Amino acid sequence: TQLLEQSPQFLSIQEGENLTVYCNSSSVFSSLQWYRQEPGEGPVLLVTVVTGGEVKKLKRLTFQFGDARKDSSLHITAAQPGDTGLYLCAGARSGNTPLVFGKGTRLSVIA
Amino acid sequence: DAGVIQSPRHEVTEMGQEVTLRCKPISGHDYLFWYRQTMMRGLELLIYFNNNVPIDDSGMPEDRFSAKMPNASFSTLKIQPSEPRDSAVYFCASSLYGSPLHFGNGTRLTVT
DSSP: OOSSEEEOSEEEEETTOOEEEEEEOSSOOSEEEEEEEOTTSOOEEEEEEOSTTOEEEETTEEEEEOTTSSEEEEEESSOOGGGOEEEEEEEESSTTSOOEEOOOEEEEEEO | OOOOEEEOSEEEEOTTOOEEEEEEOOTTOOEEEEEEEETTTEEEEEEEEETTEEEEOTTOOSTTEEEEEEETTEEEEEESSOOGGGOEEEEEEEEOTTSOOEEOOOEEEEEO
16 A cells, blocks of 8 residues: 555646646645656655645645645646656655655656 | 765666665764655655664565664665566665754665
């Protein structure tokens, strides 16, 4: 059983479109992180959210942590080909436990 | 800083052979993690160390897998004997307590 479920698994959109990807769990997390991974490279951290209901913006990317700290979403406005990659969410049950990762959403933005 | 360095980048070996993957964490980081990534299962934690001491190896799939961290700047993950189902990308990551993970670029292992 996957602790963190990400949806959709695959997403292919045209440049300029908006999109939202989701990360859901039945467990509560003390913090949740989003990473982006490009082919042949390791995941790179985008953002960490720690407070229920928290919203963080990173240019065209908006991250939200659910009120109950069980789920999160990533919204991209006006997607660009450079946004293409595998988006992974990862949660920590407490401050000193290792991260568990979802399987990711593979995004392809077509010019 | 050069980041987390893994070697080799690619490894192709025959079933039954021993495989050793290497990792140099970021200097000063006190946590080191080994993950395995496949399409089917995503990123799975195999083992992690704190101050060179193994803390949790419950993710290590079988006794064929072993990991060591002889000092703060080096860790190895060994598979002996290797099997085709071990084919995956193996990532090493390091961090400071409470701080984000920094991943290496992985070792792509193919066992034929």
